[in-house]
Structures are given as C-alpha cells and as structure tokens.
Amino acid sequence: MSVPEKFDAIGVIDYDKWLEPKHFQHTPQELRDNDVDIEVEACGICGSDIHGANGDWGRPYAPLAVGHEIVGKVARVGPKVTKFRVGDRVGVGAQCDSCGDCVRCQNDNENYCREEVETYLSFYKETNTPTQGGYANYVRVSSNFTFKIPDGLSSIDAAPLLCGGMTGFSPLLEAGVSKGTKVGVCGIGGIGHMTILFAKALGAEVTAISRNDKKKSLAKELGAEHYIATDEEGFDEGLTELDVIVNTTSSFSEGSFKQLLNLIKPHGRMIYITAPPNDETLEIDPGILLSSAVSIGGSHIGSPKDIEYMLDFAAKHKIKPYIETIDISEENVATAWKRMTDGDVRFRFVLTGYDKYFKK
Incomplete structure (x- = not known):
C-alpha cells in the first residue's frame, strides 16, 4: 500500500485552546532501517492525552497529535525489519524508541532507558524531529516497540491495553502477584479497572479503593472482593493487610496517604503508576517507612518483552476493558476530552472510523 509523505492528524494547535x-x-x-509505518485503525484515549494536550x-x-494506544495495519517496513510484514495487525504503546545500547536496554528495561523516546511529546535524538501520536492516519515508529495483536483480541479491546492496561499490569508483575496475593487498587477509572481485571486473572484477592461508595457495585462487577471508601x-482500622497497593489515581492526594500505607503489611509495597501535574509533589515522613517497613516506588509502562506477554495473557484470559467507541473527528475528539475531564466515561474511549475521516 502507498504511504504518503505527509501524515494527516488531529491535535492541539494552541495549548490555550486545547x-x-x-x-x-x-x-x-x-x-530508518528498523522502522515501520502503521495505518491507524483505532486508538484509545488515555488520561495522558489530556495532560499532554x-x-x-x-x-x-x-x-501536537497525542494518542499512544494505537492499533493498525503495517503499511511499510524498513529494509532491516524481519518480524513484520505489510498487512500485519499491530499495536504501539507509550514508547516508540530507545537507545538500544545501554545497560537498561540490554536487560529488558527499555522503558527506563535514559534516552527513551515517547510516542508523543518527545523528540528523536538523531534529527530532533518531534513525535506525533495516533490521532492520525499513519504513525512511523521503531519496529522494536511494535507488537503483533493476538487473534483473540479485537482491535478496540487491544488499544487501551497498550498503555493503560500495561501500566496497571506491570506493577503486578513486579510485585510477583499470583494466586492468593492481596492486592489493593486505588482509583477505579481507566487504568484502575484494567488493573483489577488483570489482578483477578492472576488469582489475586482484590480490594478496590476509592473516595466514596459510588463505584462499589462496579468494583464488585469487575471482581473485587473488598471495597474501601x-x-x-477510620477506613484503615481493623482491615486485612495488603501485600501491595497499586495507586492508579492522577493525584497523590487520594485519601490520607498515611492511612493508605497502614493498609499494607510489613515489607509490602505502594506503587505509583501515574504522574500528576507538574505542581504536585509527594511528601513522605520517613518515620512511616521505619515503623512499617513499607516500600514506596513507581512503575513506568512496560518493556517490549512485558508488553508482548501482557497481550498474550489478555487474549488467553479474555481481558476486555470497559470501552466506549467514538469516531475520530475534530468535534468528537473535543467532546471525548471534555467528557473525560468531567469523569463522564466508563472507562475508556477508543477512537475508530479512521477510514471514514481521513479518506473522505
């Protein structure tokens, strides 16, 4: 198929009118030799898209075109690409390149490469070309960060998994979650609901954590055995201690931080997976850490190896995010962004209708 020299996209022209x-x-x-061009068919709308826009x-x-939960068909491959052919259904997440040579890259930690290139809001080191995301008819990315979508996953279900799903799954892998592990998931939204689905598929006993009782029935529907508002x-009094809490909220102020730590057993972990706006910080009293031996850390998306495993795991366990599809257009993107800021989506938008909009 013929790939145009210029790609069409929908995005932010003026940040003050985002x-x-x-x-x-x-x-x-x-x-480049190892790049692929992908004709986009679907793209999830991540909370990061709002922060970026x-x-x-x-x-x-x-x-700026955001969007890093991209699914489409390979339209062209670089001369050294061997693992993909034109027509393959593939996906791209929040990272589109890394240096490939550092210790981190050589040990399956490409997502922590100090020269990581993100799918948008980033620059290619060689040319200083800015990256543009999946609200576009095509994207060009490294084949090392492109993944075949298993037959058992539809494109619209696969899209949110490529960032949001992997972001929630990664800390579960890092914490060694398995049958019987007691997992808390703080925040029941786009990433949080997928984290619950993955934790249940791994065999965990899940406690959903939110500000109030509004999402209690939904948490039970997702498979959570327990619920905390x-x-x-005194929400932290007399509760079974958790092995790990995955904090999926976009703010560090969800509930009382000290009380949340009280929910974790000694030598357990609190793992953050989202970045708040630049003006928010996390203050930690070392005394809390000394008195409970709790570790506080973070987790950033996933390595290519982990993403491939996650996609296969999701297909095997029939992980289906709660999504709402919306055809891509300037008006519909604006509507979806506004609804997301209002919390009016359950739980993830996926942009579709690319062929109708970009080929009209």
Missing part, C-alpha cells in the same frame, strides 16, 4: 483540536499535516522522521507536562511544540473516617 479543547479546540484541529486537523493538520506533519512530515514524519525519515524511515492541555500543557500539564509542558508545551514543547505545536501542533477513603472518605469514611
């Missing part, structure tokens, strides 16, 4: 996305064209980086994480360039006084 809820007014517009169509634009951009020239991708020159096709409204300037929470800086304003490095415009126009942090607005309730």
